[in-house]
Amino acid sequence: MTERLHLIVAFLLSAGLPAVAAPCQFEAQGEARVAAITDARSVRFDDGREVRLTGIEATATTRQALTSLLVGRDVILRGTDDTPDRYGRQGALLFIGESDIPVQSMLLAQGDALVSAEITDKDCSAALMSSEAEARRQKKGSWADPSAIKNAESPDDILAGIGRFMVVEGKVLSVRQAGAMTYLNFGRNWTHGFAVTISKRNLPAFESAGISLKSLETRRIRVRGWVEGTTGPRIDVRLLGQVELLGANEPTGVRP
Structure with missing residues (x-):
């Protein structure tokens, strides 16, 4: 070494x-x-x-x-x-x-x-x-580990890493706002599927970069952060750099 x-x-x-x-x-x-x-x-x-x-x-x-x-x-x-x-x-x-x-x-x-x-x-x-x-x-x-990037369609794999810093890729199926929080949902079951949370106070960073959170719906993204949650895994995004837009031809999920 x-x-x-x-x-x-x-x-x-x-x-x-x-x-x-x-x-x-x-x-x-x-x-x-x-x-x-x-x-x-x-x-x-x-x-x-x-x-x-x-x-x-x-x-x-x-x-x-x-x-x-x-x-x-x-x-x-x-x-x-x-x-x-x-x-x-x-x-x-x-x-x-x-x-x-x-x-x-x-x-x-x-x-x-x-x-x-x-x-x-x-x-x-x-x-x-x-x-x-x-x-x-x-x-x-x-x-070199094929599981280095987690697939957003496999929430149980992500939840197994609760408390760890992870990189996750997948397609945003829906964008929903509840109170002061916006949810980027990657699963149809909002309770158990993987989701990204973004607080209202952190929206100006995205707006300044010309990114509307609603525009991420149906887009493929890579997100990084600390995994939280109980029934469904969550990553709370506080910084713009935690989210990367992926090209249409890039492989989703487990492959770097």
């Missing part, structure tokens, strides 16, 4: 993905040396600070990949906000040495992470999505 990741870094630094990295060049927020990986998305520096990697969600291989990639390396932190979270961790994009490619892009490009959609900067978000899409096309890392 260590040799493979070091080869990946060398390739990316010398020849790969410069256009992908450039949009994520936010303000520098300091430098440090990585002492340890504390969990699949967090690192501890030798000065005691802890940083949470923004823009990604972990897969089964993320922590091992980070350990091989970062421990003992000097990194630069970049971001738009250095306010620590409730655990005292600063959120940031990490760059190894003078590289202009974020570590997040390296992980995504090898299928060792998923895009979280939390970065709202349009260009940086698109760049991270591009890295993930390439890994998906090549079936790298977690995308």
Whole structure:
């Protein structure tokens, strides 16, 4: 694993993905040396600070990949906000040495992470999505698993992953509003079928992007987020980047 990741870094630094990295060049927020990986998305520096990697969600291989990639390396932190979270961790994009490619892009490009959609900067978000899409096309890392993308027509498979971050694809059968919530329904049985929920307070982001939720009816989409629910699985969409429109010829469901 260590040799493979070091080869990946060398390739990316010398020849790969410069256009992908450039949009994520936010303000520098300091430098440090990585002492340890504390969990699949967090690192501890030798000065005691802890940083949470923004823009990604972990897969089964993320922590091992980070350990091989970062421990003992000097990194630069970049971001738009250095306010620590409730655990005292600063959120940031990490760059190894003078590289202009974020570590997040390296992980995504090898299928060792998923895009979280939390970065709202349009260009940086698109760049991270591009890295993930390439890994998906090549079936790298977690995308080698045929069940990496869940089929919206199989709600029981999605519900089995309650409490996990998942990627789901399918056709929106109906769009309904109930109170302050809009439901994108993927099944005819609204109680048991998979659905996406979008609160009224989050509608302006879609409107600003020129997307009417009603226009998603009969469209095929890919959605990502944390699975909730009891009888029927739900993903609550708070950010525009959680929803991707799919082309008519793209395969639905389990195949990346």
